Every structure is written in structure tokens, then in C-alpha cells.
Amino acid sequence: MVLNVLIVEDSKTSTQLLIHVIESDPDLKVAYAAKNGEEALAWLQTNFCDVITMDIHMPGQDGFEVTRQIMKNKPIPIIIISSAYSEKHVELSFKAMSAGALAILEKPVSLKDSSYTEKADLIVQTIKMVAGIKLIKRRFNTQNQLQDDDLLKKLPKKDLAIEAIAIGASLGGPPAIASILSELTECPVPIFVVQHISSGFTEGFIQWLKSNLSLPIVIPRNLEKAKPGVVYIPGDHFDIELIKNGIITTEFSNHKGPKPSVNKLFYSMASCYGEKSIGVILTGMGDDGAKGLLEMKKKGAYTIAQDEESSILFGMAQEAIFLKAVTEVLPLNSIGRKIKYLLERSKNALSREL
Structure with a gap:
């Protein structure tokens, strides 16, 4: 047709x-x-x-x-x-x-x-x-927003000492990312965001987010140490990864497929933060991020996928669900609140580690 x-x-x-x-x-x-x-x-x-x-x-x-x-x-x-x-x-x-x-x-x-x-x-x-x-x-239409009691039903058996959050998205991602970040004011951990985007539009994406959010949002420098409460978005033509002690590395995107790479971010999160992290895969075409999210889950991270009803295109999240890489599937307008609950519970785990 x-x-x-x-x-x-x-x-x-x-x-x-x-x-x-x-x-x-x-x-x-x-x-x-x-x-x-x-x-x-x-x-x-x-x-x-x-x-x-x-x-x-x-x-x-x-x-x-x-x-x-x-x-x-x-x-x-x-x-x-x-x-x-x-x-x-x-x-x-x-x-x-x-x-x-x-x-x-x-x-x-x-x-x-x-x-x-x-x-x-x-x-x-x-x-x-x-x-x-x-x-x-x-x-x-009004999305199927979960009530607080429903969001609290599924929590880790033990409190996770969360040290970082990673979010990946493609088609329809910018408003979804903004929705989640709007819930995370005064976030106690760094947030790493990868949005598939055409070259030349990253700075505009960041400025648009800044106009709607209070969180600091930056393009990281290579070998910069991640800071709590800061949102990091890779610059044009670059992928973003994490190495030991939360050091950020940026590398030119010379791979085939969507850019920047969600998989690269998620794989590095699994290696650097393991169970002390949250991974979120959102609306978008293709399967980028699904395998990386599975690796995060295998290392004990709490992983979340946006549900089909609230997704513009149910591709990346669907593939992650198929691979059993997801701890929980949630409507978009419940994801930010769920992360807040996990971070609140994280305070207990962090206090016990001190």
C-alpha cells in the first residue's frame, strides 16, 4: 500500500x-x-x-x-x-x-x-x-497511572544502594525523558541519558530540557567523574560509557545502527555499578539497549521498561521484555515515581554501608 x-x-x-x-x-x-x-x-x-x-x-x-x-x-x-x-x-x-x-x-x-x-x-x-x-x-487521553500502593507492591527483596540511573530511548523519547526527569528533582545520584538523535540536534535537546526542568544537564567531558544530581547526555557523534569509580568516557560513534548507543551505556553500567543501578528503556524503534539492559539485570540492577500503551513505538522496550531483561513494566507516568521510591529505599541501604 x-x-x-x-x-x-x-x-x-x-x-x-x-x-x-x-x-x-x-x-x-x-x-x-x-x-x-x-x-x-x-x-x-x-x-x-x-x-x-x-x-x-x-x-x-x-x-x-x-x-x-x-x-x-x-x-x-x-x-x-x-x-x-x-x-x-x-x-x-x-x-x-x-x-x-x-x-x-x-x-x-x-x-x-x-x-x-x-x-x-x-x-x-x-x-x-x-x-x-x-x-x-x-x-x-489519561494514561493508566498506577497508585502509590501498586508501585510499592513490587520492590527488591533487599534495599539497593543505588548509585546511578541510566535511561535509553529512541522515537518519541524526548517527551518521555522529560516526564521522568521532572519527577527526579534533587536526585542524589547521577543520571545518564541516551536518546537516538540526528546530528546537530543534541544541544537543542539539552536546552529544551533545561527550559522545562530544574536539574543540571550537561554534555560530559572525557574522563570526567560523574556527580550526584547531574544529568549527562552525550554530545553529537559520541557514545557515553562508565568505567571504574563512576568515570565517564566518551568515544566517537563509529558503529552501525542508531546513535548514540544505548547498549554501550547499559553494558558499562552493568560493569561499573552492577546492582547499585537502575536501568530504564523507553519508547523507540529497533532493539538497541535490550541486551545491555539484560546484562544490567544479570548483575542485580533494577530494570524498568515503558509499557506498550504509553509508548509511541513499542520496539526497544518490547525486545527487552522478550529477553527477560526487565524487572518491571510500567506506564510512563509511573516510572519517575517508582525511581523515587527506589531511591528513598536506597537511603536505608547506604546508611547501613557507612
């Missing part, structure tokens, strides 16, 4: 390039190209498409406002395709994700762009992936 795509883009050059990228795949067809948000909203009143690609900076209503209206009135999977060179545009792109957009991808500059093939392939792959998401409206 051919998937119909609506392009919302004010630049004629970028529009023609996106049409070329999308229609290079026989399974995709551009149903319409709107030159601004108002034209896109008018077209959607009488027409249908499977996926929308949305520019973020346009005359009149910007991509955030158009995304907000579409997701409120006629939910359709939206991919933000933006330029990474403008910090303002990047931050606005992540704001659009909080309004319902599913992914942010970098806009190809031209057919001569050295990374054109990589960017074009990712656009096509993501369009096909999000087109299969049929339950977009659930984002606006």
Missing part, C-alpha cells in the same frame, strides 16, 4: 528536494505540498494523508503551532524536518515534540550534500515507521 505524505515547507527548493527524497521510494507518494501552516490546515479539512513532514520556521504560524492544532483536532503522525544550524529552530522543534510530533530529522541541504544519502534514507525509514502508529490520540 502506498503511503500519502503531506509536506509543509515554505522553501520551494527544500520542497522539491523533499519530494525527490520521498518519491524515490515506490511505497511513498507526496499527496500535497503546502507552503505554510495555514494552507496545510485548510487542505486537511477535506483531505487525508498518512504522515506529515513539517518545517519549523515558516511565515505566519510556525511548525509548533501548526503541530499543536493538528494533534488537537485531527491527529496524524508528524515528523519535524528542520535545519540544525539555528539553535532557535532546534529548540522550537523539540517544543513541537511536546505538542505531539514524533521525531525530528535534519533537512538535506542538496543532492550534493555529503550526508544526503544518510539523511534521505532516514527520512524515508522514519515516514514508514510512524505511518504504522495508529493510536496517536492516546497521547491526549
Whole structure:
């Protein structure tokens, strides 16, 4: 079945390039190209498409406002395709994700762009992936939030002396990560976050998180010692791992597959912190992180997977569950509170160690 795509883009050059990228795949067809948000909203009143690609900076209503209206009135999977060179545009792109957009991808500059093939392939792959998401409206419904008594039913037989938390996510991850971190104010341990993200968007992701959270969030330096209460996110093109005594190492991502690597982070957490850690795998496509989370669980860590109902795409978490790498499966809006309970219990274990 051919998937119909609506392009919302004010630049004629970028529009023609996106049409070329999308229609290079026989399974995709551009149903319409709107030159601004108002034209896109008018077209959607009488027409249908499977996926929308949305520019973020346009005359009149910007991509955030158009995304907000579409997701409120006629939910359709939206991919933000933006330029990474403008910090303002990047931050606005992540704001659009909080309004319902599913992914942010970098806009190809031209057919001569050295990374054109990589960017074009990712656009096509993501369009096909999000087109299969049929339950977009659930984002606006009340999630199945567990009560405190339910969250307390499943706790470790012994209090774990937690020293670090690791979180991995892909498609739909930024709002999920923000949701969890918003519960962890004054966190007594370092938090390591890996979000699959296009090159050039990491700094904007961090700035967007900072605008919504009180926790300090930084890109770590190589061989920096992790500090309690700080969120560490790897920079563009780099993976993040932990070695003895909580020392952070950063290494250029030269591996195939999604970047940065969730598996590398989780494997290093298992080795460095073992049972004194919490691992969390969230919404996202593929299986990155599943094997690493299994290693964490084998070493005694408490491992959590986001449930299918609250996930935008139940891929990474599903694979972790299949591998029996998960201690507990929870809806997104219960994960942060569960971590807080585990950290509270951790105080008892830490006091006994002193």
C-alpha cells in the first residue's frame, strides 16, 4: 500500500528536494505540498494523508503551532524536518515534540550534500515507521497511572544502594525523558541519558530540557567523574560509557545502527555499578539497549521498561521484555515515581554501608 505524505515547507527548493527524497521510494507518494501552516490546515479539512513532514520556521504560524492544532483536532503522525544550524529552530522543534510530533530529522541541504544519502534514507525509514502508529490520540487521553500502593507492591527483596540511573530511548523519547526527569528533582545520584538523535540536534535537546526542568544537564567531558544530581547526555557523534569509580568516557560513534548507543551505556553500567543501578528503556524503534539492559539485570540492577500503551513505538522496550531483561513494566507516568521510591529505599541501604 502506498503511503500519502503531506509536506509543509515554505522553501520551494527544500520542497522539491523533499519530494525527490520521498518519491524515490515506490511505497511513498507526496499527496500535497503546502507552503505554510495555514494552507496545510485548510487542505486537511477535506483531505487525508498518512504522515506529515513539517518545517519549523515558516511565515505566519510556525511548525509548533501548526503541530499543536493538528494533534488537537485531527491527529496524524508528524515528523519535524528542520535545519540544525539555528539553535532557535532546534529548540522550537523539540517544543513541537511536546505538542505531539514524533521525531525530528535534519533537512538535506542538496543532492550534493555529503550526508544526503544518510539523511534521505532516514527520512524515508522514519515516514514508514510512524505511518504504522495508529493510536496517536492516546497521547491526549489519561494514561493508566498506577497508585502509590501498586508501585510499592513490587520492590527488591533487599534495599539497593543505588548509585546511578541510566535511561535509553529512541522515537518519541524526548517527551518521555522529560516526564521522568521532572519527577527526579534533587536526585542524589547521577543520571545518564541516551536518546537516538540526528546530528546537530543534541544541544537543542539539552536546552529544551533545561527550559522545562530544574536539574543540571550537561554534555560530559572525557574522563570526567560523574556527580550526584547531574544529568549527562552525550554530545553529537559520541557514545557515553562508565568505567571504574563512576568515570565517564566518551568515544566517537563509529558503529552501525542508531546513535548514540544505548547498549554501550547499559553494558558499562552493568560493569561499573552492577546492582547499585537502575536501568530504564523507553519508547523507540529497533532493539538497541535490550541486551545491555539484560546484562544490567544479570548483575542485580533494577530494570524498568515503558509499557506498550504509553509508548509511541513499542520496539526497544518490547525486545527487552522478550529477553527477560526487565524487572518491571510500567506506564510512563509511573516510572519517575517508582525511581523515587527506589531511591528513598536506597537511603536505608547506604546508611547501613557507612
